[in-house]
Amino acid sequence: MGKQANLYSYPTVDNLAAHLRTYILSCQKAAFQRHDAFKVAVSGGSLAATLAKALLVAGPNEDPESGPQFSKWEVFFADERAVPFDDEDSNYGLLKKDLLDKIPRGQGTPTVHAINLEHLDDAQELADQYQEALMSSFASKDSVKTPIFDLILLGCGPDGHTCSLFPGHQLLRESDAWVAPIEDSPKPPPRRITLTLPVVTHAHKIAFVVTGGGKKEILKKILEADDEGRSLPCGLVNEGGGEKVSWFTDHAAVEGVSFPRRGSL
Numbered sequence: 001m002g003k004q005a006n007l008y009s010y011p012t013v014d015n016l017a018a019h020l021r022t023y024i025l026s027c028q029k030a031a032f033q034r035h036d037a038f039k040v041a042v043s044g045g046s047l048a049a050t051l052a053k054a055l056l057v058a059g060p061n062e063d064p065e066s067g068p069q070f071s072k073w074e075v076f077f078a079d080e081r082a083v084p085f086d087d088e089d090s091n092y093g094l095l096k097k098d099l100l101d102k103i104p105r106g107q108g109t110p111t112v113h114a115i116n117l118e119h120l121d122d123a124q125e126l127a128d129q130y131q132e133a134l135m136s137s138f139a140s141k142d143s144v145k146t147p148i149f150d151l152i153l154l155g156c157g158p159d160g161h162t163c164s165l166f167p168g169h170q171l172l173r174e175s176d177a178w179v180a181p182i183e184d185s186p187k188p189p190p191r192r193i194t195l196t197l198p199v200v201t202h203a204h205k206i207a208f209v210v211t212g213g214g215k216k217e218i219l220k221k222i223l224e225a226d227d228e229g230r231s232l233p234c235g236l237v238n239e240g241g242g243e244k245v246s247w248f249t250d251h252a253a254v255e256g257v258s259f260p261r262r263g264s265l
């Protein structure tokens with residue numbers, strides 16, 4: 001068996017957020033050793049609120065110099081819905097409201113790559129343009145074969161989807177495009193764009209952030225890796241990303257799950 005993902009579980013979401021902060025800051029440090037930027041991709045859903053808890057509050061003994069250097073952050077969306085930014089389904093809108101608008105002045109402003117609203121009715125064009133944005137960001141110094149994000153932060157749906165990669169969907173077999181359109185998402189809204197599986201698994205680090213008892217059945221399948229769990233999108237990320245993958249959960253989400261590599265940060 002190849003190297004496995006790591007599982008970190010905490011009693012509360014606040015506790016999880018404090019440890020997620022430490023993890024993100026260590027990813028930031030590693031990124032700055034590679035280049036003068038921190039290239040991150042984020043999903044939608046409950047992640048934005050947990051990220052805000054993690055990033056807006058410094059740890060009690062934290063050196064201010066080692067906190068988030070937002071002016072060097074380049075934020076992309078791991079998936080996005082084809083809706084205007086003020087629509088409640090917009091992942092950009094959600095991140096802006098929960099996190100970006102709350103970053104204190106003086107802590108810098110991240111460069112955020114949102115979708116081009118001129119093409120909301122054409123998912124292929126949206127995806128192509130988003131891929132162009134990735135190409136301009138990653139082309140100069142990094143490998144252009146597949147962009148290598150410093151960190152990808154993901155959620156896990158109750159059906160085992162991640163990004164907008166859904167169980168059994170043909171997009172799971174996409175191996176050329178970096179960003180793909182989807183017109184038939186089983187979770188509304190149907191028209192979206194998503195990073196493809198190879199881009200996700202190529203990242204230096206991949207973190208799932210999953211909370212709440214509603215996720216424990218699907219996490220059991222994914223983390224105990226039964227046949228079904230291994231074929232789910234989150235299971236495929238675990239398999240492709242191996243030890244680069246870390247799961248940050250609260251205790252409720254992993255109640256009754258047996259997993260060999262439980263650790264603490």
Ligand SMILES: O=C(O)[C@H](O)[C@@H](O)[C@H](O)[C@H](O)COP(=O)(O)O
Binds near residue numbers: 044154156
């Ligand atoms: O657009 C989406 O559907 C999200 O980006 C998706 O991938 C999300 O991360 C999961 O559905 C988990 O969402 P929750 O954390 O809200 O359950």
